Amino acid sequence: MAKIRGAVKVDTEKCKGCSVCLGACPMGVLDLAKEVNGKGYNYCYMKDPEKCIGCASCAIVCPDGVISVYKVKVD
């Protein structure tokens, strides 16, 4: 069965760590990093990249538009 694999790319320097995307993700892929970016915010990253389905829910709720979503079909 074809499987969808997704990935998100976060512009970590612009991320403000508001965690809106964490609640929006249906698969629980995203989490806030322990490290901080140049502004002192814990930016978001993919904790569990295997689970991402590329649904773009995180990107459409991101207030700062820092998330780009990629999706590929795997046989």
Place this chain on the structure above:
Amino acid sequence: MAELTINDIIKEENLVYKKTKVMTDNVMHYCPGCGHGTTHRLVAEVIEELGIQDKTIGVTPVGCSVLMYNYLDIDMQEAAHGRAPAIATAIKRVMPDKFVFTYQGDGDLAAIGTAETIHSCNRGENITIIFVNNGIYGMTGGQMAPTTLAGMKAVTCPRGRDVNTMGYPLHITELIAQLPNVRFVTRQSVHTPANVRKAKAAIRKAFENQKDGKG
């Protein structure tokens, strides 16, 4: 089959979503998680989808979103506090082929600019008004606004809004919906992905109504 790595997935041809080109690359000054950023992006996406980037004129309010012109790559005009519908009326009447929208918070639209809002809607001006309501004066430190809900706490009503002394909240959306000249009024939210999609559909419908000259 070899395991896919993230770098295999992150390629230009696999892109499904990225920030629209109508938005600039400036970092927004809003607080983390603020819905203004989402709403700005929805407006920008609708403008891009309708292909009206060079035909759109936005009117910004006074409030947090006063600096909206930094983030949207379209023509913008700054209005005096609460007077954005009046400016938008003028712009639309001088240039009827342009798409004119105002973007206002509740302190701007429902407090100081109540008269302008109600009268421009009552005249049935062919403009789009995007009203962002957080029920509080957020920029100045969280004071009670006319739209603050009953029982809601604010800096100037720490025990919650008491309707006996402070009156009931002003539901301007419902108020405007009564007017016969108003074409389309809706209330949306941007806190979950489903609601963001609904809000985008609503903004798109508002712009399409303007295109059809229906106001």
